[in-house]
Structures are given as structure tokens and as C-alpha cells.
Amino acid sequence: MLEISTQKQPDLLDLPIEKIKGIGSKTAQILARLELKSVVDLLEHYPYRYEDYSRNKKIRELQTNESVTIKAKVTNIQVRRAMRNKRITITEAVLTDDTGNILAVWFNQPYLKNILFKGQEYYFYGTTLLRNRLQLQSPTFENISDNTVGAGKIMPIYSLPDGIPAKKFRTIILQLLGSLPEKLDFLPLDLAAGLKLVSRREALKQIHFPDSFKKLAQARHRLAFDELLIMQLKILHRRETLKKSNAPKIIFLQNKIKKFVEDLPFKLTLSQKRAAWEIIQDLETNAPMNRLLQGDVGSGKTVVSAIAIASCAWNKQQVAFLAPTEILVQQHFATLKKLLEPEKIVIALLTGGSSGKEKKEIYEGLTKGKINCVVGTHAILNEKISFKNLGLVIVDEQHRFGVSQRSILRNPQVRPAKNSGLTWNPHFLSMTATPIPRTLALTLYGDLAISSITEMPPGRPEIKTEVVLPDNRQKAYGLISKEILLGRQVFVICPLLEDSDVLEVKSATAEQQRLAKEVFPSFSIGLMHGKMTASEKERTMKTFKDGRHHILVSTSVIEVGIDVPNATVMLIEGADRFGLAQLHQFRGRVGRGEHASYCLVIPSNNTVPERLKILVKHQDGFRLAELDLKLRGMGEITGTKQSGFLDLKIADPSDLNLVKLARQTAEKIIAPGLNHFPRLKQLMDKQEMTHAE
Numbered sequence: 001m002l003e004i005s006t007q008k009q010p011d012l013l014d015l016p017i018e019k020i021k022g023i024g025s026k027t028a029q030i031l032a033r034l035e036l037k038s039v040v041d042l043l044e045h046y047p048y049r050y051e052d053y054s055r056n057k058k059i060r061e062l063q064t065n066e067s068v069t070i071k072a073k074v075t076n077i078q079v080r081r082a083m084r085n086k087r088i089t090i091t092e093a094v095l096t097d098d099t100g101n102i103l104a105v106w107f108n109q110p111y112l113k114n115i116l117f118k119g120q121e122y123y124f125y126g127t128t129l130l131r132n133r134l135q136l137q138s139p140t141f142e143n144i145s146d147n148t149v150g151a152g153k154i155m156p157i158y159s160l161p162d163g164i165p166a167k168k169f170r171t172i173i174l175q176l177l178g179s180l181p182e183k184l185d186f187l188p189l190d191l192a193a194g195l196k197l198v199s200r201r202e203a204l205k206q207i208h209f210p211d212s213f214k215k216l217a218q219a220r221h222r223l224a225f226d227e228l229l230i231m232q233l234k235i236l237h238r239r240e241t242l243k244k245s246n247a248p249k250i251i252f253l254q255n256k257i258k259k260f261v262e263d264l265p266f267k268l269t270l271s272q273k274r275a276a277w278e279i280i281q282d283l284e285t286n287a288p289m290n291r292l293l294q295g296d297v298g299s300g301k302t303v304v305s306a307i308a309i310a311s312c313a314w315n316k317q318q319v320a321f322l323a324p325t326e327i328l329v330q331q332h333f334a335t336l337k338k339l340l341e342p343e344k345i346v347i348a349l350l351t352g353g354s355s356g357k358e359k360k361e362i363y364e365g366l367t368k369g370k371i372n373c374v375v376g377t378h379a380i381l382n383e384k385i386s387f388k389n390l391g392l393v394i395v396d397e398q399h400r401f402g403v404s405q406r407s408i409l410r411n412p413q414v415r416p417a418k419n420s421g422l423t424w425n426p427h428f429l430s431m432t433a434t435p436i437p438r439t440l441a442l443t444l445y446g447d448l449a450i451s452s453i454t455e456m457p458p459g460r461p462e463i464k465t466e467v468v469l470p471d472n473r474q475k476a477y478g479l480i481s482k483e484i485l486l487g488r489q490v491f492v493i494c495p496l497l498e499d500s501d502v503l504e505v506k507s508a509t510a511e512q513q514r515l516a517k518e519v520f521p522s523f524s525i526g527l528m529h530g531k532m533t534a535s536e537k538e539r540t541m542k543t544f545k546d547g548r549h550h551i552l553v554s555t556s557v558i559e560v561g562i563d564v565p566n567a568t569v570m571l572i573e574g575a576d577r578f579g580l581a582q583l584h585q586f587r588g589r590v591g592r593g594e595h596a597s598y599c600l601v602i603p604s605n606n607t608v609p610e611r612l613k614i615l616v617k618h619q620d621g622f623r624l625a626e627l628d629l630k631l632r633g634m635g636e637i638t639g640t641k642q643s644g645f646l647d648l649k650i651a652d653p654s655d656l657n658l659v660k661l662a663r664q665t666a667e668k669i670i671a672p673g674l675n676h677f678p679r680l681k682q683l684m685d686k687q688e689m690t691h692a693e
Ligand code: ADP
Pocket: 266, 267, 268, 269, 272, 295, 296, 297, 298, 299, 300, 301, 302, 303, 433, 457, 458, 561
């Protein structure tokens, strides 16, 4: 029998952040936008990288090819154009300390001139390189006066919103770490002892302000384990709950479905048929379906979902269909309407733009059961809708939804079944274009049902993918001109800048202007980025879709499944900074019409990472996911913003040993019942579930 930890949860962790010294209501508001609302949220806002200011060197001691920090004054700074390629700007600064000076060089970051001040002292962190003389290549830097917290140590670098200076955030974290309660672990004591992990308290301290890289590694290991443990507990818990609940039986109406499929304007692929059949079988049982439908962009998931919707409608059960953005909702609605209305299935669109009158009608239709299926964004959840018979919830790209919405998605409506002791749960179908490698899915989910669409409808042209080195950009522009003159359209994706959204927006804006002025003066060029409101983005997207821009320059916000069949070129700048899954998603934005399409990836320098070579070689999302996993297993660094399918902050889902350990531990905990572990149960209730549990 396990030793039961009866220790109550220390209150400090749940304290709202405005109660913390140094956080006013304005700061709290800004942080809340990052979902940072309580002390524990702050503590779990881990640094995304570190700069080693503990290895301080004098300029005279520097050697070639070393990663170092120097403490130096900017004695001169200027911006010039590269000799060979006028489109590249070079920022050069002379850095001086009491032993000498060295040149620091940055490419295409002219704004640095406005943030680095002559006469000021900074820490510079970067790699030395021998050109004519030794120089420091694209160093990051830190104002000396901002660096008093943890100065001379391994410095945490956080992703922070505008208006929260790094120094302030570090000070707050340091203060919180100082007042952590002695006992913070939620693991049952005997289990914790057997696992040889550092304490959670120590891990939190070390992940923010590591004494050494070794301690940092131990801390990450512990915190990663905790994340995986919670995740496994939720999976097991969910399985138990589902076992005890009941869903409406959707009878398989063979003739109707057969006719529906025959009437489609195309023939279903084999994998579509198989997926539909798997879903139909799940729906026919009393146990709630919990299935993930995965398939590449354009593989035809929507049609499969339409079969499920039709089945439900014929069984007098309603369906709620959720997608993460208005554009996607509109697209799905249009497709589903075309497919389902001939069957006399009533389908409604609910968006933020629906008028009060429309909304009222929809609510009434749902309550009375006149509407069979409602398609909408999470707005559906915020509204107080009551369904007459909600039988199925379908969610597209669930990992795109905000964290707090997901928990509602799990269980949109729970009501007691008529004559059993069971609770009622609708069937649940999640759809994703970010496939999960088989090996990973099995380890992570074990008993999750997955349907995969592994082939594309016939006749889809392959998207020609090519790596273009920065110096050959002109060649890419030549292709773009040619395509535009043929009447086609083009996406240009700007590099990901992890340190700052503001800079990301700036650089996207600069890129749009540069293209408009210097490269394509006669074309219309739109711009889209993360600082625009949802409706601004919506409008820009629509303008582009309607053909009123030739080119759309965008940051990675474009990623979600937008359908512009006339777009034939996807050009990705700074491609080395994106993960494979995300690159593949970008590529899926083109090749959606009848025209031959191209994906051109431009790395930020002349080295071509393995990832890009793989992208060029493979078109199949499943294959790419497997290869990505392998690469990551080998420690290739993929961008931290890389679109993932799991809600893990630091745990690496491909660390199969740790996943297994977490699974075993979770099983030991769940066996006597979670109620024996109040602290753990509380934690799980608070955290959200990932889509595929
Ligand atoms: P996904 O949601 O998986 O990205 P969609 O369901 O939007 O893909 O389908 C992409 C396009 O392919 C749609 O225009 C759809 O009508 C079409 N399509 C789907 N299945 C087939 C098929 N078996 N044969 C031909 N076209 C298909």
C-alpha cells in the first residue's frame, strides 16, 4: 500500500499574481494574456533558453569559434548594405573593454542601431569567428543595468510580452523562489524516493537560476517527469471516466450511407473509407467514442466527418463542430453545407459576426432539435446553448484552442442517463493535420483510437519543394513574378523571432515594404501578423482570397488551414528556424488547386539543416512526423514555437523512457484511486487535457 500524502496544497502557489509584491494590476493584465494568472503559472513559465554569463572573458583572451560572454562598451555602431547583395543590411558595432576591441556583426537587423547605444555597457553573448580579424557573430546582448539579478551566472531568457522587461520578470521569479514552501512535492513519498529525482522545489529553483548546466539538466528531468506524470494520470483517469459513461447509440444506416457516398462528386480513397468505417463502428456502441482522425492537409478529413454528421442526424442526434478560427469555420461550413443540405440535414453557422437575431434563431433551433449540426468557433462554448440531443462533438485542430476552452470541450454537456448509474457523454472526434507518429501515439496514449488518412485524393500535383540559398533569392523572385503574371498568388512567410513579438512584427512589416518598393513595385502586397486583431487578420485573408493581393507577407500566424486554391508559391524566409511539422503545414497552404505549386525555403544563412533536406525529399506528413521524431531524438534543435500537438512545456514526448516511467508511476497511483491523493487530483483538475487523451 502506498503511503498517502495528506499534505495540503500550499496556498502560495494559487495566489493570483496581482497579490505579489511588484506586480500591479497593469502588469497582471499583460501577464494574463500569456495565461499567467497565479504564482504557479509564473513558476512554470520556464526560460526557453539560457545565456551563460558565468563564462565571462576579456576581449584579448578570445579565440576562434568559442561561445562566450564579454562585458563591453559599444564605441561605434553603423548600418550598411552588403557589397554583394544590396538587399542584405549589415549592422556593425565596435565593442570595447579594457583589454581591446572586437567587431560585432548582425545581418538584416538594422533596428539594432536604435536599441544599442554608443557609450553604454552590455553583456554580449555569441560565437567568435575569424574573418580578417576575429569578430563576434550575431551576439545577443543584455544591458548591464538590466542584468543585476543573477549577474555573472547562467541567465534565464524568457519569452515575455511587450511591457514586461526581462529584469522585472527575473526579479519577480527570484522573489517567488525565495518564498517557496519547504515541501512542494505532490508525489507520494515512497514513490518519489524510488525514482531518484531531485525535489520539485529544488528543480524549480534550478530551472530558473541554474548553478550549473548539470543541475539544470536534473531540474528539467524532474519537471519533465512531473508533466508526463500528470498527463498519464489524466489519460488513465479519462479512461476510467469513459468506462463509466454512456453515449447515444448511432445506428449504422447502411443504405443511406451507401447512397450518400455514391452521390459524392468524387470517389472516396481507401483510407477515407476505412476511417469512416472505424468511426461508424465506434458510434454504434454505447461507449463514448474518443477518436482522433489524422491526415495531411487536403487528405479529405471533412468528408469523413460529414459521414459521421449525417449518421448522427439520421439518428436524431445533434452535432457540434468546432474549429479554431472564423476563417476555418467558414470553410468547413461551406463544405459541409454543400455535402449535407441535399440530404435535408439542417446545418447552422454560428460566428462572432452572427447578429443577435440569427443567434436567437440558432439557439432555438438547437434547443428544439430543428438544427442538426452547428458549426462555429469556441464562441459556441461561451454561449449558453442547450442542445436537444447532443450526440457528437467534432473538433478541428483542437491543439489550437486556448487552454481554458479545452476543458469545456471535453465535456460540453453532462447529464444523467435515464436509467443507469452512468453519466452521459457525447461521442468525441478530434481532427488534426499534425500527425502523431505511431510509436509515439502508442506510448503516450496507449488506448487512444486513431484513424489515419494516409493517402491523398488522386490527381493532386506534387508540390515542388526546393531550398534556395540566401544569395540566390533573385531566382525565387523570378519564379514568383512568372507565377503572378500567370494569374497566380504567393505567400511569403517571415522568420520566427523567439525573443520578441514586437520585432517579429517589425521585420514582417519591413519585409512587406522592401518587397513592395524594391522587388515587386507593380504588385499588390498584403501583410498579416500576430499583432493584428482577429478581425483584421480575417479581413486581410479575405482580401487575399478574393485575389486583391498578389502576395501575402505573413508571420507564422498564417499556418492554420486556410484554403486559397489560386496560391501556387509558398516562400519561407528563415526556414531553418521552423520545425518540420510547421514547415510542412506552410507547404500545405499551396497546391490546393489544379495548378502546379512550389514551396521555396530560404535558410537564414548558407548552412542547410537536415530538416530542410528532409522536407524537400518527403511530402507525406506521416513520414515527416516519424523523421522529425528521430531528428529530435538526436537532439536537433527545433524552434520552441514549433507547432506541437501536446501541451507539454519542457517534457520531450519522444523521450520514451521517461514517458514509460511516468506511465508506470501513474498506474501505481491510480490503482488505489486518485481520491487518495488530494493534491494530485486537484492539480489534474486544474490543468487541461490535451486533445488526444
Ligand atoms: P482536409 O480537411 O483533410 O485538409 P478537405 O476535407 O478540406 O481536406 O479536402 C480537401 C479537398 O479535397 C476538398 O476540396 C474536398 O472536396 C476534396 N476531396 C476530399 N476527398 C476527395 C476524394 N476522395 N477525391 C477527390 N477529392 C476529394
